[in-house]
Amino acid sequence: xQKYSVFSLIKNAFSNHQNxxxxxxxxxxxxxxxxxxxxxxxxxxxxxxxLAKEHNIRNVAIIEKGWIGGGNVGRNTxxxxxxxxxxxxxxxNEFGMDLxxxxxxxxxxxxxxxxxxxxxxxxxxxxMNAYARRGNSMRLNGIDAKLLDRDEVKKLIPMADxxxxxxxxxxxxxMQPSAGTARHxxxxxxxxxxxxxxxxxxxxxCEVTGFDVVNGKIKGIxxxxxxxxxxxxxxxxxxxxxxxxxKLNMTLPIETHVLQACVSEPVKPLxxxxxxxxxxxxxxxxxxxxxxxxxxxxxxxxxxxQRGNLPTIQHVxxxxxxxFPFLSRLKMLRTWGGxxxxxxxxxxxxxxxxxxxxxxxxxxxxxxxxxxxxxxWTFAHTIAQDQVHELNSELRLNRFSTGHLLDExxxxxxxxxx
Amino acid sequence: MLYIKCxxxxxxxxxxxxxxxxxxxxxxxxxxxxxxxxxxxxxxxxKSPRGKHIELWQHIAGCRQWIKVxxxxxxxxxxxxxxVTEEIR
Numbered sequence: 001x002q003k004y005s006v007f008s009l010i011k012n013a014f015s016n017h018q019n020x021x022x023x024x025x026x027x028x029x030x031x032x033x034x035x036x037x038x039x040x041x042x043x044x045x046x047x048x049x050x051l052a053k054e055h056n057i058r059n060v061a062i063i064e065k066g067w068i069g070g071g072n073v074g075r076n077t078x079x080x081x082x083x084x085x086x087x088x089x090x091x092x093n094e095f096g097m098d099l100x101x102x103x104x105x106x107x108x109x110x111x112x113x114x115x116x117x118x119x120x121x122x123x124x125x126x127x128m129n130a131y132a133r134r135g136n137s138m139r140l141n142g143i144d145a146k147l148l149d150r151d152e153v154k155k156l157i158p159m160a161d162x163x164x165x166x167x168x169x170x171x172x173x174x175m176q177p178s179a180g181t182a183r184h185x186x187x188x189x190x191x192x193x194x195x196x197x198x199x200x201x202x203x204x205x206c207e208v209t210g211f212d213v214v215n216g217k218i219k220g221i222x223x224x225x226x227x228x229x230x231x232x233x234x235x236x237x238x239x240x241x242x243x244x245x246x247k248l249n250m251t252l253p254i255e256t257h258v259l260q261a262c263v264s265e266p267v268k269p270l271x272x273x274x275x276x277x278x279x280x281x282x283x284x285x286x287x288x289x290x291x292x293x294x295x296x297x298x299x300x301x302x303x304x305x306q307r308g309n310l311p312t313i314q315h316v317x318x319x320x321x322x323x324f325p326f327l328s329r330l331k332m333l334r335t336w337g338g339x340x341x342x343x344x345x346x347x348x349x350x351x352x353x354x355x356x357x358x359x360x361x362x363x364x365x366x367x368x369x370x371x372x373x374x375x376x377w378t379f380a381h382t383i384a385q386d387q388v389h390e391l392n393s394e395l396r397l398n399r400f401s402t403g404h405l406l407d408e409x410x411x412x413x414x415x416x417x418x
Numbered sequence: 419m420l421y422i423k424c425x426x427x428x429x430x431x432x433x434x435x436x437x438x439x440x441x442x443x444x445x446x447x448x449x450x451x452x453x454x455x456x457x458x459x460x461x462x463x464x465k466s467p468r469g470k471h472i473e474l475w476q477h478i479a480g481c482r483q484w485i486k487v488x489x490x491x492x493x494x495x496x497x498x499x500x501x502v503t504e505e506i507r
Contacts, residue, residue, distance in 0.1 A: 242466040253462035255439075256491070301437045304468045304492045309419050311433050344462045400462040401454060 001197040004108050023189060024196035029203050029225055033061045035383060036221060036230040038208050038244065040064030042073035042184070042369065043361055044236035045191035045202075046376020047383070052198035054377070055384035061201040061230075063208055063223060065240075069188030072238050075306075075338035076369040077261050077295045079274050079285065081118050081179035082143050085134040086408050088394035089347060090141040095391055096374030097143075097178060103373060109190030112288065115180035117273035119148065119156065121323070123168040127278055131174035138176070146175045157275055161325055168279035168322065179274065181285055187372055210247055211358075218357035234359040234383050239304065239339030241362040248355065253344040253400045254363055258303035259295070260312055262335040264327070266290030280319030291333060294320055298340065298366075308337040340365055345399075347406035350379050350392040359383050360397060420489075423499045426481045438474030440464055441486050441502075468492050472506050 002008065002021045012020055035051060037044045040062045051057045062068075080100055082093035104111050122128045128147070135145035149172045154162055160170060196202055203225070210222035211233070220229035235244055239256045266289050276283040281296040296316030299308040313335055320327050343349060343363030348371065350361050361379045364371065374391070381389040388396065399405055420432035446452040446460055471491045476484050488498040488506045500506050 242464075243468050246465070246467070251459070251463040251465060253464070255464050255466045256468075301489075302440075302466055302471055302473065302491045303494065305494055309432065309494075311419060311431075401458045 001193070023193040024202050027201045027203065029061060029063075029206065029223070029228055030201065031227075032220075032229040033201070034059040034230070035232045035234065036060070036228060037062045037234045037236055038221070039071075039236035039238070039240075040068035040192075040202060040204065041071045041236065041238060042069075042188050042191070042372035043238070043364075043375045043379070044234075045188055045195060046372050047234060047236060047361070047379045048200045048376075049191045049195040049198070050377045050380035051384060052195060052200055054380060057384055058199035060195075060199070061203055061228065062195070063206050063221070063228075064202070064204045065207040067204050068192050068202060069185055072338045072340075072364075072368055073184055073188045073372070075261070075336060076184055077283070077285065077293050078181040078184050078287075078369060079118065079179070079283070079367075080113070080115075080182055080370040081176055081274075082370075083118065083120070083134070083138060083145065083174065083176040083179065084408055085137045086406055087137075087141060088406055089408055090138060090143060092374055092378070092391050092395070093371060094141060094143050095377075096371055099373035099377060100182065103182075103187070103190070107190035107194050109186055109193060110183075111186045111190055112183040113180060114182065114288075115178050117175055117177040118179035118276070119153065119173045119175045119273065120276045121153065121173040121278040122171045123279045124171060128171050131172075135174050144176060144178050146177060148173045148175050156273075157271065159270065159326055160275075160323055166322065173278070181274065181287075183288075184369060187369075191376070208244065208247075213248070213355055213358075216354070216356055218355055230357075232357045232359065232383055234361060234379060236361045236379070238341045238362065238364060238368060241341045241360075243304075248358070250353070252349075252360075252362070252397075254349075255302055255342050255344075256304055257298045257301070257340050257342050258305055258308045258337045259298050259340045259366060260308040260316075260335055260337045261293065261295035262313060262317075263287070263291040263293050263333045264330040265333050267292070267330065275323075277319050277323045280316075280322070282316055282319035282323065284320060284324065292327065292330060296320075298342070299337075304339055306337050306339055308335075345405040345407040347408060348375070348395055349397050350375065350382060350395045351388060351397045352382065352386070353397065420494060420496065422475060422485075422487060422496060424477045424480060424483070425485055425499055425501045425504075426483055427477060430477070430480060434477060434479040435475045436478040438476055438484065440466075441472045441474045466491075470497070474502065
């Protein structure tokens with residue numbers, strides 16, 4: 001593989017950048033693989049990469065209906081954090097933070113991981129108490145957390161509304177200084193390039209139409225480009241999980257909803273890290289290009305449309321304007337939607353299934369992007385060893401029937417209750 | 419913007435309504451023995467189909483009645499609405 005460096009950049013400049021090799025191949029599917037990963041998004045690509053790298057399983061195919069990085073890995077708002085209160089979520093995502101910190105070097109691809117911090121704002125004494133509790137839990141799990149008072153918040157985001165007339169005054173906030181953002185496309189491309197180099201076949205524009213299950217054991221998959229035999233199959237298809245589950249006669253604790261995001265026109269550097277509003281569902285960060293990247297609520301009804309409706313954007317930005325009045329003078333550049341696999345307790349599922357050789361990775365709700373490396377890492381372990389790793393031992397499918405829910409923030413599909 | 423025809427009030431904007439989820443889920447009959455699996459299916463498990471979906475909405479900023487809506491989850495097209503006591507075929 002061609003190594004990317006400043007020297008290769010200079011060398012290729014002399015030939016007008018005409019001689020770069022392709023970053024990944026476009027192979028024809030083979031008739032049989034050891035492992036087939038369905039879904040060429042961030043999680044699927046990371047899974048294939050860690051299967052090859054950590055478990056030396058290289059006869060692997062990634063089957064993608066569209067093109068890699070065209071789904072949620074290219075549609076999210078790029079936030080990376082591990083500010084969770086529950087042990088299982090905190091340990092899982094902090095392991096992921098360690099992977100993020102070294103990811104650009106490991107993949108030889110600049111994912112532009114930029115840990116500039118996240119601030120969750122509090123607007124009441126009760127919320128400050130809740131954040132103190134969450135911050136303490138985070139610190140017990142070795143995650144950096146800092147409780148900020150109003151003046152400390154004002155130093156960091158002076159452009160927020162600190163006047164006396166506001167409906168939800170800022171009391172303070174909880175900050176995770178090591179949280180941040182990364183360039184989402186680069187994550188997909190970086191994993192794809194390395195996985196391809198280790199022998200993984202990345203097969204795009206290939207739709208899975210069915211599964212071959214004999215006596216409760218997976219034998220292969222049927223696709224729009226022919227049947228493929230496989231010893232093991234992993235599902236990494238986020239919002240399309242229920243479509244494939246139906247082909248397997250499985251019903252899951254998942255509903256698919258559309259989540260919208262939007263960006264403004266680019267402006268000069270203004271906002272350093274990520275800020276979330278505590279009195280409504282709104283979060284904001286500034287991209288390296290200068291655009292304000294914003295998001296918030298689901299549209300609130302089942303949807304596979306990958307696009308939403310205007311009332312939700314208006315509702316989310318109303319919260320945004322309450323916090324940052326300067327937003328009213330910015331033009332919106334674009335809005336878009338992605339389809340979320342909303343689990344019923346708001347936490348993901350990485351597990352085996354009742355079908356031997358079939359593995360499930362879903363339920364990422366609002367926050368799949370931050371977990372891309374650790375999701376791939378643990379899912380690869382679960383597939384290779386045929387057992388869950390300690391890190392995903394509480395992210396199991398049966399937790400809904402046993403009552404061991406991971407309802408971190410009471411978020412799930414039932415947004416209409418909140 | 420979705421426009422939903424409330425069977426009581428007529429065609430109204432989506433903003434007047436609140437979503438209530440899959441309308442085909444049946445609550446187990448609580449006067450009988452209910453297995454854990456039945457509760458599990460009722461509380462957590464959803465088909466969440468791509469295509470036609472019968473769902474509950476409440477006309478919360480209108481007559482406050484719960485209604486049934488048949489909507490396409492891929493295109494957002496609304497085919498039929500009915501009172502909650504009526505069947506959609």
